[in-house]
Amino acid sequence: SLKVKAGDIVKVGMEIGRCGNTGYSAQPHIHLQVQERPQLGSETTFFYLNGCKNRKQELLVRKNLDDGMAVESVLPSRRRKRQFGFILDDFFIYSVSANQAKITKVMIRVKMSRDGAFYFYSPGTEDKLFFGIENEIFFFYSLEGDPGSLLASLFLALPKVPLSRDKDLSWREILPDDLLCGKRRMRLFLKSFNHDLGRTSGEYRFIGTDEISGVIATDKGAIKTYVLLDSKKGIREITIERNGATSSMKLEG
Numbered sequence: 428s429l430k431v432k433a434g435d436i437v438k439v440g441m442e443i444g445r446c447g448n449t450g451y452s453a454q455p456h457i458h459l460q461v462q463e464r465p466q467l468g469s470e471t472t473f474f475y476l477n478g479c480k481n482r483k484q485e486l487l488v489r490k491n492l493d494d495g496m497a498v499e500s501v502l503p504s505r506r507r508k509r510q511f512g513f514i515l516d517d518f519f520i521y522s523v524s525a526n527q528a529k530i531t532k533v534m535i536r537v538k539m540s541r542d543g544a545f546y547f548y549s550p551g552t553e554d555k556l557f558f559g560i561e562n563e564i565f566f567f568y569s570l571e572g573d574p575g576s577l578l579a580s581l582f583l584a585l586p587k588v589p590l591s592r593d594k595d596l597s598w599r600e601i602l603p604d605d606l607l608c609g610k611r612r613m614r615l616f617l618k619s620f621n622h623d624l625g626r627t628s629g630e631y632r633f634i635g636t637d638e639i640s641g642v643i644a645t646d647k648g649a650i651k652t653y654v655l656l657d658s659k660k661g662i663r664e665i666t667i668e669r670n671g672a673t674s675s676m677k678l679e680g
């Protein structure tokens with residue numbers, strides 16, 4: 428049964444209908460179809476689904492479903508939204524360590540650019556890490572500055588996270604080339620002919636209420652990441668294991 432009528436404006440998350448069975452159907456089911464025009468028989472157009480997961484607990488983002496695929500909704504979390512609800516001039520102070528030896532303290536502050544984009548900024552540097560929220564997902568999308576910086580490590584460990592209360596949810600993310608190898612001109616030139624050349628992706632998973640583990644496969648070996656979210660807001664701890672070395676940043680206070 429429909430919950431909307433022709434001319435209504437619909438938004439993400441709205442209930443537009445209820446599923447049941449009619450005619451000779453053996454069980455409740457639903458047909459999804461998007462048409463170019465409202466007339467019966469109009470040509471259909473491509474669409475994709477967001478905010479769902481498969482039976483393996485893998486997050487599906489802009490996914491075109493295959494025949495026989497079973498999916499279910501990812502449940503949004505108000506608590507998770509508060510954890511990533513950063514506002515202008517929020518700041519966090521971290522202790523940075525390498526192989527358990529404390530190196531320094533670093534502040535990360537939330538700033539806003541002239542075009543309204545929010546980013547993390549580390550005072551005393553030119554580094555900026557831009558972030559946003561879309562379709563119940565928090566994500567980093569651009570790093571300006573040093574690819575070896577603390578903000579780059581943050582990007583590497585948590586490029587995106589579903590704002591969901593689903594346990595054991597996992598997801599995959601393609602990482603920017605310059606995040607791992609710097610801006611190597613030859614590599615970027617070759618990728619202009621083959622976009623899949625040297626493509627690096629990370630696989631991430633909730634392993635606890637506020638814990639996320641990640642594995643990034645590179646041509647120099649695997650990089651392992653661990654993230655502990657703060658129970659109220661932000662990120663409490665990040666650990667990265669790479670080439671036999673361990674670096675970490677922990678929130679103070």
